[in-house]
Amino acid sequence: MKERENADLRAVVDLVNSNHESTQKALEAMKQAQDKKHEELLEFVRSGFPDGDAHAHKAYHAAVLKTVEGREELRKELVKKIVTGSVWGFILFFFTYGMDAIKGYFKEHFK
Numbered sequence: 001m002k003e004r005e006n007a008d009l010r011a012v013v014d015l016v017n018s019n020h021e022s023t024q025k026a027l028e029a030m031k032q033a034q035d036k037k038h039e040e041l042l043e044f045v046r047s048g049f050p051d052g053d054a055h056a057h058k059a060y061h062a063a064v065l066k067t068v069e070g071r072e073e074l075r076k077e078l079v080k081k082i083v084t085g086s087v088w089g090f091i092l093f094f095f096t097y098g099m100d101a102i103k104g105y106f107k108e109h110f111k
Helices: 002-047 054-109
Strands: none
């Protein structure tokens, strides 16, 4: 009877070991597949950058943004100067026109 229990126990241990080995093989295969997918994804991301250099890509975009911000600031200043100059031009025009009108009025009425 003891031999039968030992044989049954050995059969259970062999079954567990067999399942453990197949599970380990399956896990290793899954890990390898995941590693391969991870490398493919990394390569895809790297391919989006010149020479695969993400830091140089970021620095390039920072420089472009700085240039765009500079142009925007220049445009704002230019518009401000144009508006200011136009306002002064209108003031000067109406002042000159007004002075001529006042002179004409005085010449006509106070001869």
